[in-house]
Amino acid sequence: MIRTKYIKIKDLNFIEKIYIIEVLKGFVITFKHFFSNLFKMFTNKKIITIRYPEEKIPVLGVAKLKSNHRIKLRHDGTPKCVACMLCSTICPAKCIYIEAEEVESIIEKAPKIFNIDLSKCVMCGLCVEACPEDAISMDKGIFEGGSYNRFLNKSLGGLFYTKKELFLNLENEKISELGASNSLIFRREKYE
Numbered sequence: 742m743i744r745t746k747y748i749k750i751k752d753l754n755f756i757e758k759i760y761i762i763e764v765l766k767g768f769v770i771t772f773k774h775f776f777s778n779l780f781k782m783f784t785n786k787k788i789i790t791i792r793y794p795e796e797k798i799p800v801l802g803v804a805k806l807k808s809n810h811r812i813k814l815r816h817d818g819t820p821k822c823v824a825c826m827l828c829s830t831i832c833p834a835k836c837i838y839i840e841a842e843e844v845e846s847i848i849e850k851a852p853k854i855f856n857i858d859l860s861k862c863v864m865c866g867l868c869v870e871a872c873p874e875d876a877i878s879m880d881k882g883i884f885e886g887g888s889y890n891r892f893l894n895k896s897l898g899g900l901f902y903t904k905k906e907l908f909l910n911l912e913n914e915k916i917s918e919l920g921a922s923n924s925l926i927f928r929r930e931k932y933e
Contacts (some may be wrong), residue, residue, distance in 0.1 A: 776819055800884065807864050809883045810857050812907045814874055820908050821876035824852040827867035836861035837868060855907055859900040860891040880911070 756762060781787070791798060813821045824841035842853035868877050886900065893899025895906040 754837055763795075779797075807866055807879050808864075809859070809881045810868070810877060810902065810907060811881050811909055812855065813878055814908060816911045818849060819846075819848075820855075821874075822852050822855065823848055823874055823876070824850050827873065827875065828869045828892075831867045831871040833843075833865060833867065834861045834863050850926075852904070855904050857902040857907065858891075859886055859895075859902060860888075895918050 755929050768829055776789070809879075824839055826839055826841075829837040829839050836855065836858040837856045839852050840854040840860075843849060844851045860925070864879070866879055869879055888898055888900045891900040893901060895902050
């Protein structure tokens with residue numbers, strides 16, 4: 742048996758309909774915070790606001806695991822990416838564009854063009870999870886994402902990453918041997 746509960750809505754009087762008292766309450770709260778922060782600034786007490794480009798606070802927790810993208814490199818300097826297109830297929834924002842080319846090595850395929858448009862990226866990390874080669878990573882530690890022209894390359898101050906900006910290893914990084922193509926390379930090196 743379904744029971745229905747009826748809720749009686751209280752009718753608003755004239756003062757409540759024009760929301761004057763609620764607007765004044767909002768102004769009181771805003772001015773209270775404004776003047777308390779203003780006096781804290783003159784008395785050298787800690788203010789919540791930081792001066793961003795000059796001052797930065799450390800990112801805590803799992804948020805530091807999702808920064809800008811990079812493609813890892815092998816020992817010989819070639820990218821670990823084998824242009825399987827899984828990252829661009831799973832990307833919900835469709836911000837990754839890859840063109841493959843054949844290469845003369847055991848891997849047989851590598852990215853000719855690898856672009857990521859950060860103006861479209863939602864930083865979900867699905868591309869990292871989908872990569873079977875452990876090639877793409879979001880651990881650069883760079884979180885800034887603002888630009889005056891989003892269509893320029895990252896090197897020119899834009900939000901468009903190309904191979905030049907993406908293919909790099911971090912300092913003091915141990916190069917991982919995960920991925921199917923890496924196991925082929927190491928097996929071949931062992932027998933030669």
